[in-house]
Structures are given as C-alpha cells and as structure tokens.
Amino acid sequence: MIIDYSSYNTWQDCPAKWYEKYINKRQRRWPKAQRSDALCLGALVHSGLQVWQESHVVAIPDQAIEEFTPDMETRNLALELIYGYARRYPQELWPLGKCEEPVLFPLIIGGVYGTKEVGRLEGLAKIDRYFYVPEPSQIDTGVPGQSMILNPGFWIHEYKTKSPYIPISLYMQSWDMNMQATFQCMALSHKLKGEPVQGVLINVLEKPRKYIPKRKCKGCKETQEFATYIPTGTGEYACPSCGTRQVLQPLKLDTPTVPPEYYRFPVTRTREDLERWKPQIIQVGQQMIQMAEQGLDSVPWTTKNCVDFKWNSACDYFGHHRNGISTKEDQELMDVPEYRGLVEIQ
Ligand code: SF4
Numbered sequence: 001m002i003i004d005y006s007s008y009n010t011w012q013d014c015p016a017k018w019y020e021k022y023i024n025k026r027q028r029r030w031p032k033a034q035r036s037d038a039l040c041l042g043a044l045v046h047s048g049l050q051v052w053q054e055s056h057v058v059a060i061p062d063q064a065i066e067e068f069t070p071d072m073e074t075r076n077l078a079l080e081l082i083y084g085y086a087r088r089y090p091q092e093l094w095p096l097g098k099c100e101e102p103v104l105f106p107l108i109i110g111g112v113y114g115t116k117e118v119g120r121l122e123g124l125a126k127i128d129r130y131f132y133v134p135e136p137s138q139i140d141t142g143v144p145g146q147s148m149i150l151n152p153g154f155w156i157h158e159y160k161t162k163s164p165y166i167p168i169s170l171y172m173q174s175w176d177m178n179m180q181a182t183f184q185c186m187a188l189s190h191k192l193k194g195e196p197v198q199g200v201l202i203n204v205l206e207k208p209r210k211y212i213p214k215r216k217c218k219g220c221k222e223t224q225e226f227a228t229y230i231p232t233g234t235g236e237y238a239c240p241s242c243g244t245r246q247v248l249q250p251l252k253l254d255t256p257t258v259p260p261e262y263y264r265f266p267v268t269r270t271r272e273d274l275e276r277w278k279p280q281i282i283q284v285g286q287q288m289i290q291m292a293e294q295g296l297d298s299v300p301w302t303t304k305n306c307v308d309f310k311w312n313s314a315c316d317y318f319g320h321h322r323n324g325i326s327t328k329e330d331q332e333l334m335d336v337p338e339y340r341g342l343v344e345i346q
Pocket residue numbers: 013014015016017018301302303305306307315316317318319321322
C-alpha cells in the first residue's frame with residue numbers, strides 16, 4: 001500500500017471517498033474543454049513555473065493545455081500569475097535541485113507492527129524542486145515589514161496559488177499543521193539519506209482580487225451578485241432567490257481590480273515533528289489496508305462531508321452512495337490514472 005498526502009487527505013475527508021478513488025479507481029470525468037476550476041489553474045501555473053525555472057521563458061506547455069483544457073480566462077490568469085512571479089523573483093536565491101520522480105519512502109517494512117501483522121506500507125511525495133541553504137539567511141516574505149530566517153540545511157521549494165479572500169496570516173498558520181509538508185520532508189529526508197531537511201519554502205501566488213458587483217434584494221433582503229439577477233425586459237430585475245422585481249443600481253465602469261500578490265514563507269519540520277506524525281500516517285495506512293481487503297462498507301463513512309458548502313457542490317459519489325449504486329460502470333466517471341513514473345530510491 002502506498003500512502004501520499006492526497007490519499008491521506010481524501011481518507012480524512014471520508015474513507016468511502018478514498019475507497020472509490022484509490023481502490024475502485026473512479027473519479028469525476030472533467031469536461032473536455034473550458035475548465036476554470038482551481039485544480040486546473042494550479043496545474044497550469046505549476047507547469048508554467050517549471051518552464052520558467054528551466055528556461056526562463058514565461059509559457060505554459062502545450063501538453064498541459066491539452067491535458068487540463070482550460071478556458072481562455074483561466075489560461076490568461078495562469079499566465080498573469082507566472083509572469084508576475086517571474087518579475088517578482090527573476091532569480092532564485094539558491095540553485096534548485098530537481099526530483100525527476102515522486103519519492104517513495106518506507107513506513108512499515110512489513111511484518112508485525114504493535115500487535116498486528118501488517119503488509120508493506122510506503123509513503124510517497126512529489127517534490128519538484130529543493131535547495132540547500134549554507135548559512136542562516138533572511139528572506140522577504142512579501143508581507144510588509146515581515147521577514148523570516150531560513151536555517152541551514154535542505155529546503156523544499158513549493159508553489160501554491162491562493163484566493164485573495166483568505167488572509168495571508170491565516171494561510172500561513174494553516175501550514176503549521178499541514179501534512180503535505182510532513183510527507184514532503186519525510187520523502188526528501190529519505191532521498192538525501194538523513195541529511196537535515198529543514199522544511200518547505202512555500203511560494204504563494206495570490207490571484208488578483210476582482211470586483212464582483214452585488215445588490216441587495218428589497219424582498220428577501222439577501223445580497224446577491226449582480227450577474228445572478230434575472231432581467232425582465234421592463235428595466236427591472238428579478239431576485240434569483242425570491243423573484244422580487246426591482247430596479248437595480250447600474251454597474252459602474254472601470255471597476256477596480258487588485259493585481260496578484262506574491263509571498264514566501266518557511267514551514268519547518270523538525271526530526272521530532274516527523275517522528276511524532278509518522279505513527280498517525282501509519283495508523284491511517286493500516287486502516288486503508290484493512291478497508292482495501294474488507295470492502296467499501298467495512299469502515300464508517302464521513303457523511304458530514306457529502307455536501308460542501310464552501311464549494312457549493314455535492315461529493316462526486318453522492319448519487320452512488322445515496323442510492324447504493326456501484327461507481328464502476330458509471331460513464332459519468334472515469335478511471336483514475338495510475339501513479340506515473342514511480343521510482344524507489346534506496
Ligand atoms: S458521498 Fe458522502 S459518504 Fe459517499 S464518499 Fe462522498 S462524502 Fe463519503
């Protein structure tokens with residue numbers, strides 16, 4: 001069994017979701033074109049930044065465009081973010097090393113663990129770039145008046161796109177307990193055969209803040225986006241919630257847009273942190289092994305996550321699980337691609 005941050009996170013969301021994605025290997029079929037979701041944007045930015053790191057050209061590879069099929073707005077936004085990053089950081093502070101493959105690292109070799117006999121369990125993390133800091137070094141975080149120190153040792157270089165509506169201080173705090181950094185530090189530590197890995201330098205590309213005009217309905221008193229009101233052809237607009245008709249204050253021309261912001265901050269993981277979190281990963285891995293053997297219904301499902309109000313959507317497997325239908329034959333879903341290019345580093 002291989003456990004990576006994504007599968008660990010999916011398990012925490014709901015074990016049934018993990019089973020569908022990693023054992024039944026079924027996932028949502030993305031539309032062939034016109035994607036504008038956060039995953040698509042993140043993937044384009046990631047691909048473009050790899051090109052930037054390798055050849056100092058701002059471009060998104062054709063292969064990524066074909067694979068993720070963005071709409072024009074998402075493609076342009078990705079280019080805007082990459083271009084801004086290239087201007088903000090024309091040179092990296094330290095030479096970046098490259099991991100060509102996702103890195104496997106051992107968690108349980110197999111045999112008896114505690115009182116149970118268990119199979120082999122391995123961790124996996126994708127690390128695109130890493131670098132070595134020879135001496136304590138101060139970096140500018142991008143937050144006015146705030147700099148931070150990177151301690152000597154190896155650091156992982158990670159890019160993240162972020163909504164402008166999440167405060168940067170809260171975003172930084174969220175990384176203190178984020179398991180992606182833990183998986184990555186465990187993997188790099190293993191790859192470097194115990195060399196000190198200090199943590200992850202998160203490079204944040206914050207999306208531009210666009211002005212979204214809103215109007216309050218005089219009937220239900222809800223505030224709705226202007227674009228969701230329904231024109232009636234009489235000069236009045238109908239509220240999308242209650243249907244009350246009213247004349248809306250016209251839109252202003254030249255609405256303000258705040259350009260992208262760029263931040264950098266270190267997320268540290270000590271050896272003690274890694275040792276402390278390793279048993280948690282192993283415990284989840286053991287539960288995964290058990291569920292893989294015993295089936296979808298063998299572990300309680302986390303039904304409070306069936307509908308996500310943050311994204312205003314239901315889980316991809318909602319209909320199947322609500323009605324007891326198998327996901328295997330559903331043409332609306334597709335097979336999850338295998339992990340690509342796995343190489344074990346001894
Ligand atoms: S629909 Fe609900 S129970 Fe089923 S996988 Fe999704 S979150 Fe879990």
